[in-house]
Amino acid sequence: MTDICKVLMIFPLFNAGSFWNYKEACDLTGARYPAAPLGLITVAALLPKEWDVRLVNRNTEDLSDEDFRWADMVMTGGMLPQRNDTQHIIDLCRASNKPVVVGGPDVTSSPALYGNANFQVLGEAEEIMGDFIAAWRRGAREGTFQAPMGKTDVTKSPLPRFDLLKLDQYLHVGVQFSRGCPFSCEFCDIIELYGRVPRTKTNAQVMAELDALYNLGYRGHVDFVDDNLIGNKKALKKFLPDLKRWQAERKFPFEFSTEASINLADDPDLLHSLSDTNFFAIFVGIESPDTDTLVMTQKKQNTRRSLQQSIETIHRAGIFVNAGFIVGFDSEKSSVAAGMIACIEDTAIPVCMVGLL
Numbered sequence: 001m002t003d004i005c006k007v008l009m010i011f012p013l014f015n016a017g018s019f020w021n022y023k024e025a026c027d028l029t030g031a032r033y034p035a036a037p038l039g040l041i042t043v044a045a046l047l048p049k050e051w052d053v054r055l056v057n058r059n060t061e062d063l064s065d066e067d068f069r070w071a072d073m074v075m076t077g078g079m080l081p082q083r084n085d086t087q088h089i090i091d092l093c094r095a096s097n098k099p100v101v102v103g104g105p106d107v108t109s110s111p112a113l114y115g116n117a118n119f120q121v122l123g124e125a126e127e128i129m130g131d132f133i134a135a136w137r138r139g140a141r142e143g144t145f146q147a148p149m150g151k152t153d154v155t156k157s158p159l160p161r162f163d164l165l166k167l168d169q170y171l172h173v174g175v176q177f178s179r180g181c182p183f184s185c186e187f188c189d190i191i192e193l194y195g196r197v198p199r200t201k202t203n204a205q206v207m208a209e210l211d212a213l214y215n216l217g218y219r220g221h222v223d224f225v226d227d228n229l230i231g232n233k234k235a236l237k238k239f240l241p242d243l244k245r246w247q248a249e250r251k252f253p254f255e256f257s258t259e260a261s262i263n264l265a266d267d268p269d270l271l272h273s274l275s276d277t278n279f280f281a282i283f284v285g286i287e288s289p290d291t292d293t294l295v296m297t298q299k300k301q302n303t304r305r306s307l308q309q310s311i312e313t314i315h316r317a318g319i320f321v322n323a324g325f326i327v328g329f330d331s332e333k334s335s336v337a338a339g340m341i342a343c344i345e346d347t348a349i350p351v352c353m354v355g356l357l
């Protein structure tokens, strides 16, 4: 059997009503979609160098019959708001006899819903792509490969294949410093998927990723897609001075956003260090304005402070806050909508994700 393999990576459509579409922001800037598919381009970097990879993002471009004819294998997968289209892609592959591999967070959480795929790659891909590739080379055309949860050594994660992206199609491009979060919010799948001990890449590793983006000519908004950037504060505090130096040497070509827990507001040095490095926006999970609900769901870090004051502290550091809220907790009171509106207005949060539990 020849070792050349043509891999068609398909990033599935997000549901039309998804928060992640940011349609108006894309229309304003001429972007076709907010975020680039960092997961798939990381998987692409784990494939043998001699394999040929083509990436089609269904949120920004059409999938052609020619793409399908070209491919020996299809790889797809994503988050829950992409489930419908992921299943549709799998059905298309089965109908045209193309072996299809599915991976990513949603299939890892709900593998039974993706039983139609030939292969399932569950958990973090770095640990198990080698096993999948070896099986494929032996002639296997179905199987399940499962990584141990939350154990992957991210210092061995490869430099993502940014070269596969059409960079002008996106509002921002993602990089990742850490995976996992030390908190225990009981509704959160991040700690189930990536664990409660945040694992960080090396400083040099992230700089190499930024170098790659810079050398491809990319400038502007880079999103640190970490589950909670401040999950390992000690490592972050060692990283930020290097990142600031990298930025200063190139006249600050990138502006950064990320996701962090509200206790960021307790650490003025860290806040100012983020601001000095050109972080301009942070997504924070507020979840509910109701303290009883926050206590019941173990989101206690949000009850130990005034949310309004904490957000104001972050604003004063020059960073604006986007926030997530959840509707549907058991302890929720009928006043929850009014409470959320008041919280959003009091804190001047410009963009909110209000999702069903």
Ligand code: SF4
Residues within 6 Å of the ligand: 181, 182, 183, 184, 185, 188, 189, 190, 191, 227, 228, 261, 285
């Ligand atoms: S702080 Fe955020 S990422 Fe961490 S466990 Fe809670 S909801 Fe999940």
